[in-house]
Amino acid sequence: xxxxxxxxxxxxxxxxxxxxxxxxxxxxxxxxxxxxxxxxxxxxxxxxxxxxxxxxxxxxxxxxxxxxxxxxxxxxxxxxxxxxxxxxxxxxxxxxxxxxxxxxxxxxxxxxxxxxxxxxxxxxxxxxxxxxxxxxxxxxxxxxxxxxxxxxxxxxxxxxxxxxxxxxxxxxxxxxxxxxxxxxxxxxxxxxxxxxxxxxxxxxxxxxxxxxxxxxxxxxxxxxxxxxxxxxxxxxxxxxxxxxxxxxxxxxxxxxxxxxxxxxxxxxxxxxxxxxxxxxxxxxxxxxxxxxxxxxxxxxxxxxxxxxxxx
Numbered sequence: 001x002x003x004x005x006x007x008x009x010x011x012x013x014x015x016x017x018x019x020x021x022x023x024x025x026x027x028x029x030x031x032x033x034x035x036x037x038x039x040x041x042x043x044x045x046x047x048x049x050x051x052x053x054x055x056x057x058x059x060x061x062x063x064x065x066x067x068x069x070x071x072x073x074x075x076x077x078x079x080x081x082x083x084x085x086x087x088x089x090x091x092x093x094x095x096x097x098x099x100x101x102x103x104x105x106x107x108x109x110x111x112x113x114x115x116x117x118x119x120x121x122x123x124x125x126x127x128x129x130x131x132x133x134x135x136x137x138x139x140x141x142x143x144x145x146x147x148x149x150x151x152x153x154x155x156x157x158x159x160x161x162x163x164x165x166x167x168x169x170x171x172x173x174x175x176x177x178x179x180x181x182x183x184x185x186x187x188x189x190x191x192x193x194x195x196x197x198x199x200x201x202x203x204x205x206x207x208x209x210x211x212x213x214x215x216x217x218x219x220x221x222x223x224x225x226x227x228x229x230x231x232x233x234x235x236x237x238x239x240x241x242x243x244x245x246x247x248x249x250x251x252x253x254x255x256x257x258x259x260x261x262x263x264x265x266x267x268x269x270x271x272x273x274x275x276x277x278x279x280x281x282x283x284x285x286x287x288x289x290x291x292x293x294x295x296x297x298x299x300x301x302x303x304x305x306x307x308x309x310x311x
Contacts (some may be wrong), residue, residue: 026107030220036068037149048072057283088112096125103129103139110146125153131160137166141179148186159183167196178213190221201230208238215247224255235264242271246285250294262303265289269307286311 003166009271038050064254081283092109099105106129113122129135130143140159146153150186160183166176177196200206200214211234218227231251249264272285289295289308296306 005038008279018265023067023123026119026191032065032068033085033145036072045072050053061298064108089116096128101130101131101134103142106201107146119150121156123147123150126150126152126155127158129157130162136161137163137173137176137179140166141175141182144183144186146177156187157182160187170201173239174203174206177219178210181217185217185221188203190223193217193221194223197226201226201233206233208234208241208244210242211237224251227251228255240271242275244268245271246289250292253295253298256297258298258301258304261298262301262307265295265304266307273311 015167032051035051036048039045039051049069052065052069052072056069068147089109089112089128092112092143095102095105096109106125110125113119113125126146129139140162144156144159147153148158160180163180163183165175166173170176177200180196181193184190184196197214197217200210206214213232215227215230215234218224218230228251228300231244231248235241235248238244245264245268249261249268252258252261252264269286269289272283275282276284286308290310295304
């Protein structure tokens with residue numbers, strides 16, 4: 001009984017932590033995926049779908065979220081039976097064996113193995129990818145996420161070494177740098193993770209999408225000073241993104257900078273209002289901010305009250 005109580009408490013603490021991470025940075029794919037994985041493990045498909053759809057509303061052009069919501073909707077419709085899984089695994093094994101450079105086939109096979117509690121075989125399938133001579137940065141980043149989920153530290157270390165090799169060959173390979181940061185963070189080596197990101201944050205010509213990933217990394221590491229720098233650069237680079245300015249405003253509020261928070265939020269609401277004039281289905285950030293707990297500390301701020309009053 002005590003063991004069961006402890007298990008339930010651990011689950012509740014994990015869910016609370018994931019809720020907090022999602023509330024603070026709802027555009028973070030990692031925060032969403034972690035929370036969704038917890039809910040799926042408890043077969044709470046409706047709750048998982050709600051989280052995915054909420055994130056997609058805030059970031060409607062995020063391909064990862066589109067795929068996640070699509071998959072979650074399919075999970076609600078039906079689950080594969082054990083016999084079908086066995087048949088699929090045999091087919092997946094054949095595809096992976098005949099096409100060793102087809103990394104997606106290897107990921108599909110590893111996922112199928114894990115679903116039927118054959119984790120060791122799943123890790124073996126992923127190890128073949130990390131050791132393949134043609135492995136690329138995208139595959140390595142996916143491997144890091146998979147190895148972290150499986151608790152395979154050796155695999156994460158191999159991924160870090162591979163990505164480090166990519167960076168040494170091309171220091172401006174920012175995808176590899178973000179992947180290396182993700183991998184080091186999962187190895188609980190945050191200092192090394194931040195070192196990998198520094199050249200990106202200091203690049204004056206970095207593109208908005210890369211900055212968004214950098215911001216997500218700093219958020220995952222709870223380095224709010226660097227997160228603030230990254231979000232400021234992101235918002236100024238993605239000038240037409242209401243969500244970028246909105247998230248910056250939320251962070252400024254959390255950091256106790258009410259004037260800066262209101263300034264950033266004003267940019268967000270102006271862009272949101274202009275966007276809704278041509279697209280009535282676009283997210284209404286004015287309605288969102290009135291319910292957003294991240295701005296709770298500004299509820300009595302006169303400038304905030306004036307800015308967020310119903311129009």
